[in-house]
Amino acid sequence: MKRATLIFFSLAGLLAAAIAAALLIGSESISPFGLTEQGRAILFDIRMPRVFLGACVGASLAVAGASLQALLRNPLAEPYLLGVSNGAALGTLLAFVFLEGYGFARPILSFAGAGIATFAVYQMARSRAGMNVERLVLSGVIITTFLSSIIVLLTSVLDAARLRGYTFWLLGDLSQATYDGFYLTLAAATVGTIVLSSQARALNLMMVGERDAFDFGVEVGRVRMIVFAMSSLLVGTAVAASGSVGYVGLIVPHLVRLAIGSDNRLVVPMSAIAGAIFVVLADTVARTAIAPRELPVGAITALIGAPLFIYLLRRAN
Amino acid sequence: MAYGNRKMYFASLILALAAAMAVGACSQPKSAVTEANFVQVKDDLGRAVNVPGEVNRIVSLAPSITELVFAAGAGDKLVGVTSYCDFPAGAVSIRKVGDTQTPNVEAIVALQPQLVLVSTASQLEAFAEVLDRQKIGVYVVDVQGLEDVPKRIRKLGEILGTKIEADVAAGALTRRIEVVGSSIRTDAPPKVFVQISAEPLFTVGSGSFITQLVRHAGGESVTKDIATGYPKLSKETAAAMDPEVIVLSDSEDNREPNEVFRNSPAVRNGRVYRIDADILSRPGPRLVDAVEKLAEAFHGKGESGPVN
Numbered sequence: 001m002k003r004a005t006l007i008f009f010s011l012a013g014l015l016a017a018a019i020a021a022a023l024l025i026g027s028e029s030i031s032p033f034g035l036t037e038q039g040r041a042i043l044f045d046i047r048m049p050r051v052f053l054g055a056c057v058g059a060s061l062a063v064a065g066a067s068l069q070a071l072l073r074n075p076l077a078e079p080y081l082l083g084v085s086n087g088a089a090l091g092t093l094l095a096f097v098f099l100e101g102y103g104f105a106r107p108i109l110s111f112a113g114a115g116i117a118t119f120a121v122y123q124m125a126r127s128r129a130g131m132n133v134e135r136l137v138l139s140g141v142i143i144t145t146f147l148s149s150i151i152v153l154l155t156s157v158l159d160a161a162r163l164r165g166y167t168f169w170l171l172g173d174l175s176q177a178t179y180d181g182f183y184l185t186l187a188a189a190t191v192g193t194i195v196l197s198s199q200a201r202a203l204n205l206m207m208v209g210e211r212d213a214f215d216f217g218v219e220v221g222r223v224r225m226i227v228f229a230m231s232s233l234l235v236g237t238a239v240a241a242s243g244s245v246g247y248v249g250l251i252v253p254h255l256v257r258l259a260i261g262s263d264n265r266l267v268v269p270m271s272a273i274a275g276a277i278f279v280v281l282a283d284t285v286a287r288t289a290i291a292p293r294e295l296p297v298g299a300i301t302a303l304i305g306a307p308l309f310i311y312l313l314r315r316a317n
Numbered sequence: 318m319a320y321g322n323r324k325m326y327f328a329s330l331i332l333a334l335a336a337a338m339a340v341g342a343c344s345q346p347k348s349a350v351t352e353a354n355f356v357q358v359k360d361d362l363g364r365a366v367n368v369p370g371e372v373n374r375i376v377s378l379a380p381s382i383t384e385l386v387f388a389a390g391a392g393d394k395l396v397g398v399t400s401y402c403d404f405p406a407g408a409v410s411i412r413k414v415g416d417t418q419t420p421n422v423e424a425i426v427a428l429q430p431q432l433v434l435v436s437t438a439s440q441l442e443a444f445a446e447v448l449d450r451q452k453i454g455v456y457v458v459d460v461q462g463l464e465d466v467p468k469r470i471r472k473l474g475e476i477l478g479t480k481i482e483a484d485v486a487a488g489a490l491t492r493r494i495e496v497v498g499s500s501i502r503t504d505a506p507p508k509v510f511v512q513i514s515a516e517p518l519f520t521v522g523s524g525s526f527i528t529q530l531v532r533h534a535g536g537e538s539v540t541k542d543i544a545t546g547y548p549k550l551s552k553e554t555a556a557a558m559d560p561e562v563i564v565l566s567d568s569e570d571n572r573e574p575n576e577v578f579r580n581s582p583a584v585r586n587g588r589v590y591r592i593d594a595d596i597l598s599r600p601g602p603r604l605v606d607a608v609e610k611l612a613e614a615f616h617g618k619g620e621s622g623p624v625n
Contacts, residue, residue: 027551038580042553046577165517165570168549175517175552292543292554 004266007259011273015055018277022051022284027291050177053241054283054297055276056185057174058248060192060238062275063268064231065249066256067196070203070264071227072125074133075254079114079235080246082136083143087117088232088239089170090147090154095240096166097158107184111236117143118228172245172298174283181241188237192230193272199223200264207262245279245298247305252278254309358476361459361469362437368454369431372477376425379417379436381601382458383408385466386434388490388602389473390482397428404595404603420444426451432476434458436600460600462526463533463608467491470602490605494533497612501535507615509536510560510583513547513598514568515575518555522548526600527566534611536562552577562615566598567591590614 024032026047030039061079068077079085091113092106099105124139151170155163169176202223205213210220238245252275253267260266279297282304286297354370376397377383383402386392392407397414412428415421417438425433425448432454435441445455456476460469467487474483509531513519521527521538524546531538539558540550556577563574563583572591578584592610596603 026553028553028557038557038559041577041580042556046552046556165514165519168517173517175549287551292551293545293548294551 003260007266007270008273011270011277015273015277015280018280019051019055022054022280023047025284025288027288027294049179049182050174050283050287051280053177053182053185054174054279056182056189057238057242057245058252058275058277058279059272060185060189060234060275061245061248062252062256062271062278063189063193063196064234066253066264066268066271067199067203067227068231068249069253070207070267071224072122072136073207073209074136076133076137076250078247078250079231080244080249081144082118082121082140083147084114084117084121084232084235085239085244085246086144086147086151087113087115087120088236089113089244090151091236092240093151093154093163093166097154097163103180107188107237107240110240111233114236114239115228115232117147118232122228168296169243171296172243172301173296174242174286175294177241185237185241188233189272192234193269195226195230197265197268199226200268203227203264203268207264243296243298246302247309248275248279248301251301251305251308358456360457362457364457366432366454366456368456368476372431374428374430374432375477376414376428376430376433377402378414378420378433379438379458380404380595381460381599382434382436384599384601384603385458385460385469385473386477388483388486389470389477390479390486391473391477394477396430397425422447426453432456434473460526460604462529462600463494463604465600466602466604467494486602490602493605493609497534497608501612501616503535506532506535506537507561507588508539508559509562509564509615510539510555510558510578510581511564511566512571512574513566514571515573516570518550518552518575518577519547520550520555522546526604527597530597530604530608531564531611534608534615536611536615556581561586561588563589564597564611564614565589565591566594568594588614 023043026042028042030042032043035043065078068079068082069075088110091109091111095102095105095109099109121136121139121143124142125136127135155166202213202218205216205218206220206223214220253271256267256270256274260270279301282300283297286295286300289295355367356370357365358368360366373394374396375386375391375394377386377395378399380399380402383395383398384404386395387405387407392405395408395411398408398411399416399420400413401416402408402411412424414424414428417436418440422444430453433448434456435444435458437457437459441455441457448455458469458473460466467490470483470487470490474480474487511521511527511531513521520540520543522540522543522545524544528538528541532541539560540548543550552575555575560578560581560583563578563581565571565574571594574584574589583589590610592607596610597607
């Protein structure tokens with residue numbers, strides 16, 4: 001486990017550096033020494049909650065992706081590509097439209113949406129012959145497009161002015177970060193990462209095959225329920241705070257596995273730190289690339305994520 | 318056996334489709350107007366449009382254009398408008414044909430208009446081609462700023478045969494614009510932030526006519542140099558801009574200034590003004606109302622609060 005400690009500390013160091021850099025860079029240049037009142041407001045009220053929220057969102061999505069990939073024995077399992085993020089987005093939209101006054105309605109309905117979408121994809125992809133890679137991906141495509149069409153339908157029927165911001169948010173946008181959103185996402189990310197890491201041994205066995213895992217005494221059904229519930233919690237809170245930031249759950253666990261192998265006892269917790277680094281850096285680009293205007297961070301992660309994923313796939317073959 | 322049935326099914330389906338298409342081709346609606354008496358005019362994009370000498374049936378595909386047509390005295394010629402056309406009152410009862418970006422072409426053709434007025438926000442090419450085949454002219458009305466408003470009203474009056482009413486209306490608007498221009502103080506324009514939406518934070522940039530409107534009303538938009546019309550602005554930059562006046566394009570999601578402005582002079586001094594989004598953001602005759610309200614907010618004795 002000495003190697004694990006080393007990896008942990010280097011990743012944690014990188015995360016600290018990424019956060020420090022993100023806090024120092026922005027559309028306004030502020031010196032951390034001798035802050036004016038305005039500089040303090042910009043740093044602590046605007047930039048800091050956004051950077052911290054980005055870290056938690058990245059951690060949540062990466063851990064959800066890593067565990068779903070292990071559970072479903074599918075390298076392409078990712079919350080965004082499976083439609084889980086879209087389920088959460090639809091839940092958030094419903095809360096936004098019908099329960100606007102209730103602050104907690106957003107993450108709760110988002111969580112519910114993610115859970116229902118996860119369950120639906122799983123049921124669709126399952127067959128008597130087992131679950132192959134393509135079937136799961138196709139089910140994800142179907143769920144994604146189905147939920148997208150409901151979202152489009154709802155936004156068309158409902159008052160456009162009220163939902164103008166929503167379409168931007170759908171692409172993954174961290175500009176609405178608040179400390180409250182950060183605390184909630186931090187709590188979910190912490191709980192999710194700890195619980196899913198505790199299932200890592202079982203996930204290792206299940207990666208070989210569910211029957212083999214069963215023979216080794218793994219309660220397959222229980223592990224599956226835990227992974228579905230926790231990944232829904234992670235994705236639900238992340239999406240409620242920042243929309244659908246895509247590809248994080250795909251790219252980060254793959255890079256982590258490339259670096260440290262496929263032992264989930266390491267992959268799951270390390271994905272949390274690496275995911276945090278990835279989104280913090282991506283959002284720094286989104287905040288500064290065309291400053292003082294902004295890009296949605298989801299566009300940046302997809303821009304980096306899609307080609308990197310193609311490269312990884314080709315290399316894997 | 319099952320396979321053969323399915324083959325039959327598809328074959329008959331294709332036959333039925335072909336038949337339907339043949340029938341459709343034979344029963345094209347008669348064109349709305351006769352070929353005679355067409356005048357060729359240039360629209361605001363410089364496109365040549367064939368317009369009948371006497372225009373009686375028109376469709377407007379933008380709320381701002383509907384308002385311009387009414388101002389030009391030709392509101393009674395409108396047979397179709399968008400679902401967002403709610404002003405003036407006379408527009409409410411006119412047939413709705415979808416909205417600016419997704420007009421219902423079938424509904425428009427069925428109304429047999431002689432001319433369809435569109436804004437630059439419409440998907441022009443595909444749309445114009447379809448209507449062209451029906452011999453319905455597509456005329457683009459493009460209002461870039463305040464000065465364009467009386468000009469466009471005059472031109473619509475000429476085309477639609479209501480020149481006298483249009484000239485009177487345009488003249489009155491021109492005078493009101495001039496009055497605003499001469500009544501404002503120009504020595505110390507207040508720093509103005511126009512908030513289009515609070516979350517995410519959208520404002521007006523160099524490409525928006527609202528930036529020009531603010532200038533005409535004697536203010537200086539702090540975001541006037543930012544590229545594009547309606548940029549999503551970094552909250553850090555917004556906070557650093559320290560606006561003295563905040564103008565809210567008043568709509569359901571934009572009733573209060575964004576949290577980042579809470580220490581700005583505008584909020585501290587209560588200089589936050591709400592102007593109905595429809596008045597501020599439709600490039601039509603009510604831009605003159607908007608510029609008057611802005612001038613009053615910037616320079617009038619006006620206390621803070623809603624201006625409209």
